Amino acid sequence: MKIIECAGLTKIYGRKKALDQMTFSIEENKITGLIGRNGAGKTTLLKILAGFMKETSGEIKVFSERPFNSLNVSANSVFVDDQMAFPQAIPLGEILEVARDFYPNWDHSFALRLFDYFSFDPKDYHKRLSKGKTSTFNMIIGLASHAPLTLFDEPTTGMDASVRKDFYRVLLKDYIAYPRTMILSSHHLDEMEDLLEDVLLIKNGKKHMHMPISDLKEWAIGIKGPATVVLDLINGRDVIYKNEIGIKTLYAVVKNDLSQSVLNQVQVAGLEISSVRSSDLCVYLNNDTKGGIDDVFN
Numbered sequence: 060m061k062i063i064e065c066a067g068l069t070k071i072y073g074r075k076k077a078l079d080q081m082t083f084s085i086e087e088n089k090i091t092g093l094i095g096r097n098g099a100g101k102t103t104l105l106k107i108l109a110g111f112m113k114e115t116s117g118e119i120k121v122f123s124e125r126p127f128n129s130l131n132v133s134a135n136s137v138f139v140d141d142q143m144a145f146p147q148a149i150p151l152g153e154i155l156e157v158a159r160d161f162y163p164n165w166d167h168s169f170a171l172r173l174f175d176y177f178s179f180d181p182k183d184y185h186k187r188l189s190k191g192k193t194s195t196f197n198m199i200i201g202l203a204s205h206a207p208l209t210l211f212d213e214p215t216t217g218m219d220a221s222v223r224k225d226f227y228r229v230l231l232k233d234y235i236a237y238p239r240t241m242i243l244s245s246h247h248l249d250e251m252e253d254l255l256e257d258v259l260l261i262k263n264g265k266k267h268m269h270m271p272i273s274d275l276k277e278w279a280i281g282i283k284g285p286a287t288v289v290l291d292l293i294n295g296r297d298v299i300y301k302n303e304i305g306i307k308t309l310y311a312v313v314k315n316d317l318s319q320s321v322l323n324q325v326q327v328a329g330l331e332i333s334s335v336r337s338s339d340l341c342v343y344l345n346n347d348t349k350g351g352i353d354d355v356f357n
């Protein structure tokens with residue numbers, strides 16, 4: 060069953076088109092990584108899905124309803140980011156109590172166990188928490204709510220490496236016990252790659268790619284060898300990434316659709332063929348230039 064359906068979804072702020080004709084759908088009980096560079100439109104998309112913001116045009120359905128101002132969508136979703144607002148005068152322990160009344164599927168004992176594990180003081184206040192502790196507390200709310208649609212916008216902002224590791228682990232274990240539809244936004248795939256079933260890559264407000272992570276892993280290949288031979292081979296192909304290694308060696312990434320005869324040519328020429336890590340591929344696909352930052356020096 061489709062939980063999210065977007066057709067031609069567009070959001071314009073003044074003169075800025077933040078989302079541009081996005082068409083995609085997301086199935087129930089999947090974890091999707093929403094990947095894009097700064098300003099790609101990730102937060103805008105998540106806020107529209109959560110019903111916090113109105114789309115400018117296009118169609119959007121969440122649980123078969125337009126999310127803006129929908130009670131059904133707000134009762135069945137949670138949106139977690141580092142701006143999450145909580146009443147300033149209420150201590151953390153009481154915020155958990157309020158959350159218990161607010162979220163229909165709230166798992167209070169899970170929330171308390173996480174609260175203790177991460178050493179929160181029930182008498183402390185949200186506005187006094189450090190950046191990493193704020194994200195950790197918000198993550199507890201996001202996970203313990205067990206909302207059928209759980210949206211995390213850059214959830215690990217400010218968390219140190221060990222908390223980030225704990226976060227991904229607890230998220231996966233909890234998801235296995237209580238499957239639900241989750242979207243996690245990030246600039247890069249590295250750390251969350253193993254959690255994801257699908258990846259939705261957005262670039263300049265447009266859908267660039269939406270596919271299972273297993274397909275993404277096979278989508279491109281890297282070719283390395285003498286520059287002239289590699290250049291000859293990739294001539295006329297859509298080159299995703301190109302990097303000079305030393306003076307005469309070139310590494311190029313192209314779509315993994317080489318015919319057997321081309322692969323034979325590669326073998327005869329002694330070129331190195333390798334798979335491309337999906338996190339690297341997302342970085343290359345998000346770049347506006349083929350050589351990344353090196354192009355600044357050309």
Ligand SMILES: Nc1ncnc2c1ncn2[C@@H]1O[C@H](COP(=O)(O)OP(=O)(O)OP(=O)(O)O)[C@@H](O)[C@H]1O
Pocket residue numbers: 072073075076077095096097098099100101102103104246
């Ligand atoms: N309230 C606003 N008014 C005007 N422009 C906005 C507003 N909010 C976002 N934008 C612009 O819309 C575009 C998309 O912003 P958005 O915050 O959705 O991107 P993002 O992918 O979440 O970025 P980041 O990874 O840096 O958080 C950006 O160019 C941003 O400057």
